Amino acid sequence: MPTKIEKDSVTGHMTTGHEWDGLKELNQPLPKWWIYILFATIAFSAVYFVLYPSIPYFTGYYHGTLGYSQRDTVDKDVAAVVKQRSGYMDRIRTLSFADIEKDPQLNAVALTAGRITFANNCQPCHGAGGGGSPGYPALAAGNWLWGGKLADIQQTITFGIRSGLDDARQSLMPKFGAEGGLKPAEIEQVADYVMTLYGQTKGDTAAGQKIFADNCASCHGDHGEGKREFGAPRLAGKAHLYGDTREIVVAQITNPRMGVMPNWNTRFDTGMIKSLALYVHSLGGGE
Ligand code: HEC
Ligand code: HEC
Structure with a gap:
């Protein structure tokens, strides 16, 4: 019920003239600074709406007059990383193992790439950290079947063992029992x-x-x-x-089992295979 506007005797403020069940509303307008900030933010958002991507359409959206796009920024960052990485991989591909090892930063990149690729591709057979399991040789033990120099390891990874490739490591233990060589x-x-x-x-x-x-x-x-x-x-x-x-x-x-190790030259380029070789070599058995 509207009543008359009067001064509240307790607080000294004017009332608004609104009253509910004897409670009167005091007239306390918002502080000026608050109002100014409110208008400033509205003005800011209006400018922002014009400059930056803001209004969604059914298909697409309003791009803003500055043409800013987070996706472009991310794409540019990603492109920069890929470029930097491919620079590293190019060098790993072309440099000798000795030269890679002489460059601590490049060596670290190779070992990291090798470790991640090993975990995803080799670990199922060779175990974590190249620990090995029956039929799948330990790569960390220094008990090499085919050789533990970097070049040996690179060769094994590239062409595999009994993988069917001409350049694969080959050898067949005779089936002494199955083919009757021994009683x-x-x-x-x-x-x-x-x-x-x-x-x-x-x-x-x-x-x-x-x-x-x-x-x-x-x-x-x-x-x-x-x-x-x-x-x-x-x-x-x-x-x-x-x-x-x-x-x-x-x-x-x-009846020898003749383990098969896949060739990886169809999956990885030389830079990655050399990174894998460096990682395997670093596990503890490298020669
Ligand atoms: C499908 C299982 C399998 C996968 C996956 C696999 N290997 Fe092997 N690997 C083998 C087997 C089996 C042998 C041993 C073959 C033999 O009896 O001579 C072997 C042997 C090797 C050897 C030779 C060891 C020595 O003593 O000379 C190296 C090095 C090696 N693997 C590295 C790798 C790397 C690096 C990867 C991942 C890119 C990988 N392997 C993935 C099964 C696998
Ligand atoms: C032509 C070469 C060749 C001849 C000959 C040969 N082996 Fe082998 N042997 C191998 C190869 C290669 C392997 C490992 C490959 C595989 O089976 O995965 C192997 C593996 C073995 C293993 C498994 C070793 C382990 O660590 O588990 C035993 C045991 C073995 N041979 C015993 C013999 C005995 C005994 C003879 C003779 C009666 C013999 N081999 C003849 C090549 C040969």
């Missing part, structure tokens, strides 16, 4: 001998030793030390590709 009893004997090489069987293994010298030493070495030109694992040691039990050794002699 089952002879396989037992030579397995006995192989297990003495890492201290798991003792006793007279002369017969097995003879079979080994005749059939196996050409690839695995006279004392089971392994030969890299055939990718033939060292047998005289604690680390094993497939395992150290009699069952596994007999199975391998009977």
